[in-house]
Amino acid sequence: MPNKALSILSAMIFLALWQGLASYLHSHTLPTPVVVAMVFWKECRSGQLPFHLGVTLLRLVVSFTIAMSLGCAIGIMLGRSKKLDSFFDNWLVIFLNVPALVTIILCYVWFGLVESAAILAVVVNKLPNVIVTIREGTKALDQDLLDMARCYRFSRRKILQHVIWPQLHPFVMGATRTGLALIWKIILVVELLGRSNGMGYQLHLFFQLFDVASILAYTVAFVSVIQLIELTILKPLDRKSQQWRR
Amino acid sequence: MADIHITIHNKTFATATEPTIADFTLSLVSGEFVCLVGASGCGKTTLLNIIADLDYDYDGDIVVGQQHKSPKIGYIFQNPRLLPWRTVRENIELALPDDYAGDVVDNLLDIMQLTPHQHVYADRLSLGMGRRVSIIRAFAVNPELLLMDEPFVSLDPPTARQVRALLLQLWQQRPHTVLFVTHDLREAITLADKLIFLSANPMQIISEVLVAIPRNERNNELAVENFRQQLLNEHPDIKQLL
Numbered sequence: 001m002p003n004k005a006l007s008i009l010s011a012m013i014f015l016a017l018w019q020g021l022a023s024y025l026h027s028h029t030l031p032t033p034v035v036v037a038m039v040f041w042k043e044c045r046s047g048q049l050p051f052h053l054g055v056t057l058l059r060l061v062v063s064f065t066i067a068m069s070l071g072c073a074i075g076i077m078l079g080r081s082k083k084l085d086s087f088f089d090n091w092l093v094i095f096l097n098v099p100a101l102v103t104i105i106l107c108y109v110w111f112g113l114v115e116s117a118a119i120l121a122v123v124v125n126k127l128p129n130v131i132v133t134i135r136e137g138t139k140a141l142d143q144d145l146l147d148m149a150r151c152y153r154f155s156r157r158k159i160l161q162h163v164i165w166p167q168l169h170p171f172v173m174g175a176t177r178t179g180l181a182l183i184w185k186i187i188l189v190v191e192l193l194g195r196s197n198g199m200g201y202q203l204h205l206f207f208q209l210f211d212v213a214s215i216l217a218y219t220v221a222f223v224s225v226i227q228l229i230e231l232t233i234l235k236p237l238d239r240k241s242q243q244w245r246r
Numbered sequence: 247m248a249d250i251h252i253t254i255h256n257k258t259f260a261t262a263t264e265p266t267i268a269d270f271t272l273s274l275v276s277g278e279f280v281c282l283v284g285a286s287g288c289g290k291t292t293l294l295n296i297i298a299d300l301d302y303d304y305d306g307d308i309v310v311g312q313q314h315k316s317p318k319i320g321y322i323f324q325n326p327r328l329l330p331w332r333t334v335r336e337n338i339e340l341a342l343p344d345d346y347a348g349d350v351v352d353n354l355l356d357i358m359q360l361t362p363h364q365h366v367y368a369d370r371l372s373l374g375m376g377r378r379v380s381i382i383r384a385f386a387v388n389p390e391l392l393l394m395d396e397p398f399v400s401l402d403p404p405t406a407r408q409v410r411a412l413l414l415q416l417w418q419q420r421p422h423t424v425l426f427v428t429h430d431l432r433e434a435i436t437l438a439d440k441l442i443f444l445s446a447n448p449m450q451i452i453s454e455v456l457v458a459i460p461r462n463e464r465n466n467e468l469a470v471e472n473f474r475q476q477l478l479n480e481h482p483d484i485k486q487l488l
Contacts, residue, residue, distance in 0.1 A: 148321070152340075154341070158340060241331075244370075
């Protein structure tokens with residue numbers, strides 16, 4: 001498989017460049033990949049990295065689930081009803097454009113430095129994105145198929161499961177992918193500002209100590225986990241639901 | 247099965263000033279195969295959508311037997327309108343109630359020669375196969391009225407002939423009241439018990455003609471052609487519709 005070889009080669013070149021540059025600069029602020037790997041191993045053995053990574057992942061799962069399910073429901077409703085859509089359109093624009101930092105600060109100020117405020121802040125940041133994506137998907141639904149379902153008196157559940165959902169699938173996957181990328185970045189800020197555990201909190205500590213090797217080690221861990229989610233959950237899900245395509 | 251009476255006093259689209267259909271009545275005797283023939287754009291599809299309850303913005307009434315209601319419909323659309331992400335069998339079964347009998351579907355698949363393809367995704371079917379699946383779906387729900395909106399329109403002639411023959415075979419085994427829309431007079435004569443010719447703006451019935459050719463002679467192209475010539479000679483106003 002030449003493509004696979006190519007991607008391995010590109011990763012090797014990336015590491016080699018990093019190693020070369022770091023050896024050349026010989027600076028405390030750019031450790032070599034070998035040093036990062038050693039720090040990574042040490043942090044794993046001490047249990048620190050798995051713990052903080054786990055806490056952050058848990059927050060990711062909870063806020064992602066809430067944002068996706070709420071966003072899909074509201075998005076479908078807005079896509080199906082012109083009146084609701086024109087009423088809530090302005091609200092959406094406002095929420096889409098409020099900076100993440102503002103929502104986070106407001107949530108902490110209003111609800112205190114608690115877990116639920118952290119989750120709420122992440123959800124409020126992600127929700128408008130999901131709603132807009134799913135709303136556009138719902139507007140593009142094939143009216144002919146919906147008419148067919150109506151005329152054959154499909155139940156609401158059948159329409160949702162067999163007519164609407166398969167058409168929304170690409171939009172949901174799009175929202176999922178951008179959502180994961182967006183949410184974990186926001187979660188780190190949420191943790192940095194108001195939690196005493198998680199990746200964000202740890203990164204904040206390392207920043208104060210100028211411990212770049214640890215920052216990179218944590219980053220590598222997180223990127224790997226996200227990549228793992230993509231490979232083991234999203235890709236197979238995609239393949240399964242797209243197998244009808246020629 | 248019950249007779250069906252359709253009355254449409256007025257159907258005007260929001261974007262139009264003139265009504266598309268006005269003062270229109272149509273009665274369908276149970277088990278009858280009726281072909282509606284008219285120029286494209288005269289409102290045939292609008293009529294079918296009203297009957298199928300897909301368009302309820304009109305002034306009129308539909309009576310099935312003694313009841314004021316929309317009949318239970320099997321609709322064969324111009325495009326098959328199958329769910330491409332479901333298999334042939336799933337597409338049929340989804341239209342059925344949850345407690346349907348599986349052998350009905352088996353039997354229909356068999357008649358339509360689709361048994362070997364029942365687990366193929368609808369997206370991968372040829373045009374003719376898709377039409378056959380949509381015919382099965384329409385018969386499987388055991389409707390009070392079968393609506394067909396030019397279902398053979400974009401098929402090549404041999405495929406159209408084949409699907410038409412299969413449709414007739416199925417209909418003779420399982421008689422249903424049929425309302426079939428076409429602008430192909432030969433096709434109408436081959437299939438129908440009764441032809442109804444429609445004018446446009448607003449849509450109205452110009453004439454009704456019973457097809458006098460016995461069912462077993464409908465494959466005889468000469469008989470169909472003779473009937474067509476005779477029809478055009480007797481009703482010169484039909485010519486301009488075609």
